Amino acid sequence: MDLPVMPPVKPMLAKLAKTLPEGELSYEPKWDGFRCIVFRDGDEILMGSRNTKPLDRYFPEMAGPLKASLPPRCVVDGELIVAVDDKLDFDALGQRIHPAESRTTMLAEQTPADLILFDVLALGDDDLTQRPFADRRQVLEGMAEGFADRDHAPRVLLAPATRDRARAMEWFEAFEGAGLDGLILKPVDAPYAFDKRSQFKLKHVRTADCVVAGYRMHKSGDGVGSLILGLFADDGALWHVGVAASFTAKRRAELMDEVAPLVLDDIADHPWASWMEAEAHEDGSMPGAPNRWSGANGRDHSWVPLRPERVAEVRYNWATSGRFRGTTKMVRWRPDRDPESCLAEQLAEPEFVPLERVLRA
Structure with missing residues (x-):
């Protein structure tokens, strides 16, 4: 060439x-x-x-x-x-x-x-x-x-x-x-x-109130790197919808203190206990699943389960198939919200437009 x-x-x-x-x-x-x-x-x-x-x-x-x-x-x-x-x-x-x-x-x-x-x-x-x-x-x-x-x-x-x-x-x-x-x-x-x-x-740009169900350590080893987010489906199941990340070093340390009381010692008590099993990760959508681009490079994708009792408001750009596209940003804690009120219906998708209409523009 x-x-x-x-x-x-x-x-x-x-x-x-x-x-x-x-x-x-x-x-x-x-x-x-x-x-x-x-x-x-x-x-x-x-x-x-x-x-x-x-x-x-x-x-x-x-x-x-x-x-x-x-x-x-x-x-x-x-x-x-x-x-x-x-x-x-x-x-x-x-x-x-x-x-x-x-x-x-x-x-x-x-x-x-x-x-x-x-x-x-x-x-x-x-x-x-x-x-x-x-x-x-x-x-x-x-x-x-x-x-x-x-x-x-x-x-x-x-x-x-x-x-x-x-x-x-x-x-x-x-x-x-x-x-x-x-x-x-x-x-x-x-x-x-x-x-x-x-x-x-x-x-x-939109916001949603999500249940914080776990976290991953920052790659530096200091503080929270990302919060793992969930929303409740109509059948009452808590579904993983994405993560909130991009925290400053100071905020990472603060979050460690804020989520510490929620850490679960026994994963069996968590709604996502079965997701620790390998077959649960076949579609790549569960916490801890390897990224297809970087799964072979040795990065640690493990996560720390939390009692799903706290709610965070997050800012996001786009959601498809009930999940955030890309990383969301945490706006604030929402102590006034019950976790059970954080429903997946918040991620309503816009009215359908055929892709061919875009291409003909």
């Missing part, structure tokens, strides 16, 4: 904005998938993740569409997504990161991915990274004319974009129901800045 921009590449990132910044911007839907940099040099194709890890083995179905759609020599930036029932499904996407080739092959057939492209770093012998985004977008739109026309996945698609601020806010409100979680805002005159947060993202 011999390209103007060579792997590995850490892609340009976005920093959170609470309101729409001023200036000349290009607005795009924010996709809920896996970031993917694609390098193509003839028959050679390499798909790299945000952290430069190879993705090719997990998405074998993309090789054919990429060869059919992309120019012979190019480097493009995009997002791998999986849609189920015409809506983004991050859980189905996450299942693709599996060590067994047989399972990966099966899932490639059952839940094939699409690739949404939103930037181009190189074309032919030209390095485009120092050119303004407006120019790169124009090049990408020209490339998109050659994308193969398919009515089913896997597909290579061009991300919708607009310079119209009002229209962008309409997208922000409407497209959440298709599984998107906000907008990406790109300064039109900016070069491609590797591994820097030189773009912006506007995300939906």
